[in-house]
Amino acid sequence: MENILMGLTTALSPNNLLAAVLGTVLGIAFGAMPGLSATMGIAVLIPVSYGMDPAMGLILLAGVYVGASYGGSISAILVNTPGTPSAAATGWDGHPLALKGHATEALIESAVASFWGTFIGFIGLLTIAPSLASFSLKFSSQENVCLAIFGLTIIATLSSKNIVKGLIGGVIGLLFGCIGMDPQYGYARFTFGQMSLLTGFPTVPTIIGIYSISQLLSMIVDRDATVEVESSINMVNKYKVKLKDLCRYPFIYLWCSIVGMVVGIIPAAGGSISAFMGYSEARRLSKTPEKFGTGHREGIAGPESANNALIGGSLIPMMTLGIPGNAVSAVLMGALMLHGLTPGNDLFTVKAHITYPFIFGIVISALIMVILGLICAKQFAKVNNIPENYLTAGILVLTVLGSFACENSYASVYIMLFCGVIGYFLKRLHVDLSAVVLGYILGPLAERGLTRTIIRTGSVGAGLQSIVTRPICIVLLLASLISCAYPFVKKYLARKQAH
Amino acid sequence: MSLYKKEKFYLVFLLVFFTFFFLATKTVNEQARLYPYIVCSLGILLTIVQLGITVAKEKAGKELDAEAPMTKRQLYHLAVALGSSVVYVLLASWLGFFTTTFVYVVLFCYWHTPTQKKWMYPAVALGMDAVIYVGFKILLSIPLPSGLLI
Numbered sequence: 001m002e003n004i005l006m007g008l009t010t011a012l013s014p015n016n017l018l019a020a021v022l023g024t025v026l027g028i029a030f031g032a033m034p035g036l037s038a039t040m041g042i043a044v045l046i047p048v049s050y051g052m053d054p055a056m057g058l059i060l061l062a063g064v065y066v067g068a069s070y071g072g073s074i075s076a077i078l079v080n081t082p083g084t085p086s087a088a089a090t091g092w093d094g095h096p097l098a099l100k101g102h103a104t105e106a107l108i109e110s111a112v113a114s115f116w117g118t119f120i121g122f123i124g125l126l127t128i129a130p131s132l133a134s135f136s137l138k139f140s141s142q143e144n145v146c147l148a149i150f151g152l153t154i155i156a157t158l159s160s161k162n163i164v165k166g167l168i169g170g171v172i173g174l175l176f177g178c179i180g181m182d183p184q185y186g187y188a189r190f191t192f193g194q195m196s197l198l199t200g201f202p203t204v205p206t207i208i209g210i211y212s213i214s215q216l217l218s219m220i221v222d223r224d225a226t227v228e229v230e231s232s233i234n235m236v237n238k239y240k241v242k243l244k245d246l247c248r249y250p251f252i253y254l255w256c257s258i259v260g261m262v263v264g265i266i267p268a269a270g271g272s273i274s275a276f277m278g279y280s281e282a283r284r285l286s287k288t289p290e291k292f293g294t295g296h297r298e299g300i301a302g303p304e305s306a307n308n309a310l311i312g313g314s315l316i317p318m319m320t321l322g323i324p325g326n327a328v329s330a331v332l333m334g335a336l337m338l339h340g341l342t343p344g345n346d347l348f349t350v351k352a353h354i355t356y357p358f359i360f361g362i363v364i365s366a367l368i369m370v371i372l373g374l375i376c377a378k379q380f381a382k383v384n385n386i387p388e389n390y391l392t393a394g395i396l397v398l399t400v401l402g403s404f405a406c407e408n409s410y411a412s413v414y415i416m417l418f419c420g421v422i423g424y425f426l427k428r429l430h431v432d433l434s435a436v437v438l439g440y441i442l443g444p445l446a447e448r449g450l451t452r453t454i455i456r457t458g459s460v461g462a463g464l465q466s467i468v469t470r471p472i473c474i475v476l477l478l479a480s481l482i483s484c485a486y487p488f489v490k491k492y493l494a495r496k497q498a499h
Numbered sequence: 500m501s502l503y504k505k506e507k508f509y510l511v512f513l514l515v516f517f518t519f520f521f522l523a524t525k526t527v528n529e530q531a532r533l534y535p536y537i538v539c540s541l542g543i544l545l546t547i548v549q550l551g552i553t554v555a556k557e558k559a560g561k562e563l564d565a566e567a568p569m570t571k572r573q574l575y576h577l578a579v580a581l582g583s584s585v586v587y588v589l590l591a592s593w594l595g596f597f598t599t600t601f602v603y604v605v606l607f608c609y610w611h612t613p614t615q616k617k618w619m620y621p622a623v624a625l626g627m628d629a630v631i632y633v634g635f636k637i638l639l640s641i642p643l644p645s646g647l648l649i
Contacts, residue, residue, distance in 0.1 A: 051639030161564070164549045168513065171542040175520060178538060182531035189527045189535060190520065220580040220611070221573045389611035390623050393604045397627060400588060401596070405641045413588050421581065428566045429509050447534045 003348075004126070007356025010055055011364050019056045020361055023063020024368045029383045030064065031071020031087075033391075038068030039327045040215055043208045044395060046335045047402030054339040054354045059361030061335050065328055066365040069308050070114040070373060073300070074380050077106045086307045089275040093292060093299025100295050104239035104377075109300045111373025112246055113253060117305035118366035120257035121264065121312025125319075125359055128265075132320040133345045141452035142467045146476035148446030151323040153483040155435040162430060163487060169431040172422070173439020176201050183444055184451040196411030203334040205403035205416035206440060210433050211327065212399050213420020218427065219392055241374055249301045252282045260306030264313020264326075274313075278306025311362060319343050319355070322445065330437045338406060503557045505568045510550045517542035583607055595646035597628050 010016060023045070030041035041064045049057025072087030077094035090110060097106040139147065155170040179190045180200025191197040247253070256278040263274040282302020283289045292299045315332070317323040322343035324330035333343065339354070341347055347355045372380075403416040423433055453463040467473050521539035524532055556563060569577070583603065591599040604624035608615075635641045 047641065048634070048639065051635065051641040164545055164552065168542065168545045168549060171517075171538060171545060174538045175517075175535075175542065178520075178535045182527075182534070185528070185530050187528035187531040189531055190523055192523075217577065217580055221569070221576045223576070387612060387615065389608040389615075390604075392611065393607045394627060396584065396587075396607075397600055397604065397631070400584075400591070401631065401635065401641075401643065404644050405635075408642050410588060410592050410644070417581070417584055417588070424577075425509065428569075429506070430565060443538070450534070 003352045003356045006353065007360045010353070010357035011059060011360035015053075016056050016059050016357060016361065017364065019052065019060040020063045020365045021368050023060040024067040024365045024372065025063075027064035027067020027069075027365075028071035028074070028369065028372060028380050029067075031068035032074045032380045032383050033386075036215075037072075037328075038065050039331050040212045040395070041068050042328060042331045042335065043204075043212045044398045044402060046204050046208070046331070046338060047398070047405045049335060050338060050402075050405055054341070055357040055361075057339060058335065058354065058358040059365070061332060062358055062361040063365040063368070065311055065332065066114075066118055066308070066362060066369055069118075069311060070111060070304070070369050071380065073110040073114070073304055074107065074377055077110060077300075078103060086275045086303075086310075089279040089303035090300055090307075092279065092303075093294070093296050096293070096295030097297065097300070098295075102239075102295070105245075105297065106295075106300055107377040108239070108241060108245050108374055109248070109297045110304050111370050111377065112248070113256075113301040113304035114308040114373070115366045115370035116247070116253035117257045117260060117308030118311055118369070119363055120254065120305075121261045121309035122359065122363040122366070123312070124261045124265075124309075125312035125315050125362070129316050129320050129359075130348045132316065133348045136320055137345050138472065141449040141456065142463075142470050143472050143476065144449035145446055145453060145467060146473040146480070147321060147323065148442045148449060150476045150480045150483065151438060151442040152446070153480040154323075155432075155438055165429065165431045166435045169426060169433065169435035170439035172426070172431075173436040173441075174443040176206060176419070176436070176440045177443030177447075183448040184455075194411070196409060201415055201419070201440070202407050202412050203441075204338055204406045205412040206419050207331050207334045207437060208399050208403055209416035209419025210423040210436055210440075211331065212395065213416060214423030214427055214433065216392055216395055216399070217420060217424040219388065221424075223388070249282075249298055252285055252298055252301045253305045255285060256281050256302045256306040257309035260309030261313035263306070264310035265316050274310045275303040275307040278302040278304070281306070308366070315362075319347055320345075322441075324438065324441060327434045327437065330434065330441060333441065502563045502565050502568065503553065506553050506563060506565050507550065510546055510553065514543065514546045514550070517546060579610065583610075591644050591646065593646050595649045596644040597632065597649045598646075600631070601625065601628050 011020070026045065027038065027041055030036045031038060042061050045061060045064055049060050051057075052060065069086070073090040073094060076087040076091035077098050080091050080095040094106045094110060097103070152170060155166045177200070180198055181187065182189055188198055259277050259281050260274040263277060279292075279299060279302045282298050283292045285302075286292065286296075286298045288296070288298075310326075314324075314326050314329045318329040318333050319336075320343065322333070324333045336343065336347075341351050341354060399416065400413055403412045404410065406412055423436070426436065427433060450463070453466060454460055457463040457466050468477070517539050520535070521543060524535045524539060527535060553563070583606070587599060587603045590602075601621075601624045604627055605620045608620050608623065631643075636643055
């Protein structure tokens with residue numbers, strides 16, 4: 001309780017409030033632009049947060065996450081081009097509603113549902129995460145190995161379209177994690193005589209490279225079409241917000257948010273799945289399901305609340321066990337590490353003065369988001385008018401600056417560019433980039449755990465034996481098996497159904 | 500280049516990539532070798548499996564779920580984007596961040612879309628420099644790259 005009060009009061013301090021406003025505004029702008037995402041927004045702004053007090057910096061990033069999760073719906077509603085993949089489901093009813101002349105109602109519904117979703121996700125994070133984190137204290141090196149294996153098997157789920165390619169991506173990530181000194185003895189690996197590589201590929205530049213530079217290259221090479229918004233902005237009608245608008249569908253908000261949060265807790269399930277599930281749940285709960293797809297407000301409430309509840313859900317495994325379930329939480333994990341925070345129990349005890357304000361930053365950002373969404377969603381849609389050449393140049397300059405600032409060295413910038421090129425070509429090969437990041441983050445954890453287990457038990461055989469006899473390890477290994485088998489079972493069932 | 504050829508080209512490149520690191524593992528101290536060997540072997544194995552799948556699909560005449568091969572124009576865009584980024588970083592370390600950023604933003608934006616009003620390019624570049632200077636250097640005190648100029 002003490003931590004909760006402290007978190008709330010710290011998050012409400014003027015500086016942190018300002019950071020939340022700034023983060024939310026930038027997040028909404030990032031989310032509203034098709035092609036840019038929360039992942040890129042956070043990756044680009046990590047360096048900005050670096051210069052701030054840790055709690056303030058993380059609140060800024062929380063604001064970006066919350067804002068971008070909502071921002072995607074603006075372009076989905078107005079121009080039927082989802083700013084983020086997870087906003088696609090919002091467009092199914094949002095755009096038809098806008099075409100009917102009720103764009104403002106659609107935008108209001110999206111902002112309100114996003115707020116309730118974020119709020120319920122926040123409650124989940126606040127209540128579940130500390131107890132799960134204290135449970136993680138029972139983990140020794142054996143459990144860490146199994147945890148890393150479980151995290152790595154998520155790759156199979158992430159890449160269910162092509163598992164082998166996903167696994168190749170994961171192995172590339174593991175290889176990136178091998179560069180530098182080995183975690184146990186400190187011997188140099190793959191440094192090729194470069195002193196700057198001794199500490200390995202730094203987290204933030206690597207992640208910025210994989211996600212942001214690869215996306216920037218796609219934008220430059222493919223010259224993604226800029227969205228024409230002028231005519232769509234004219235669709236925004238005059239509408240006075242009523243009190244009822246703030247909680248029009250309480251059961252849908254609640255249930256779809258719970259669904260979204262649970263999906264978020266399951267690593268790799270992702271925002272799109274939660275939004276689609278939210279849509280189908282809203283339809284199931286609705287008294288008028290036949291209206292779905294024709295411009296029905298409930299069709300916006302469901303996916304938006306589920307999509308935003310995912311924020312709290314996805315942070316639970318990341319903050320407690322160090323397993324980033326989706327791309328955004330992987331980047332956020334990099335940000336936490338940059339601020340000297342390691343996922344686990346310490347985050348909720350020793351570093352509680354940073355963690356709790358960050359958690360409250362999420363709900364405060366949601367509040368700012370709903371206010372901004374109610375007042376000026378139309379203005380945010382205009383960010384699509386920014387010419388692409390200035391946008392790409394600006395983002396590139398920021399990524400270069402960010403990578404440099406993280407380590408104060410140009411080596412980080414070259415590493416970022418290298419990872420960006422690799423990421424770009426892997427994307428063209430349809431390899432899921434989240435698999436690369438998962439491998440890169442979890443690889444060292446797996447290696448460290450494995451080496452320590454072998455040293456403690458005396459031999460490889462004894463080490464393996466100690467792993468398979470521990471109850472938590474067995475549960476984690478079973479979960480890994482299920483995670484691996486899931487895409488195959490899913491494919492088999494789909495084929496069976498088709499027959 | 501057909502879709503299959505392109506896919507195989509990428510996969511062979513990956514095979515070379517993993518094999519290179521597998522061979523490079525020999526130079527690592529014996530105590531730290533085991534894990535990279537496992538990782539590289541996995542990489543080689545998986546790439547061979549994927550290569551096999553691709554060849555089998557080609558023989559069966561199945562459609563490949565892949566991106567269209569890059570056109571010459573796209574390759575040119577990629578080369579310019581990458582080349583200019585590397586030159587930008589090199590010059591930033593020599594000349595200084597702000598000067599280089601100004602020049603880079605003007606040239607890059609003009610190359611990307613030469614149809615805008617000419618005064619816009621330096622104006623935007625100058626604005627970007629100003630925002631970064633105030634935001635990063637003054638307000639956040641983040642260390643910025645420096646060089647001969649500013």
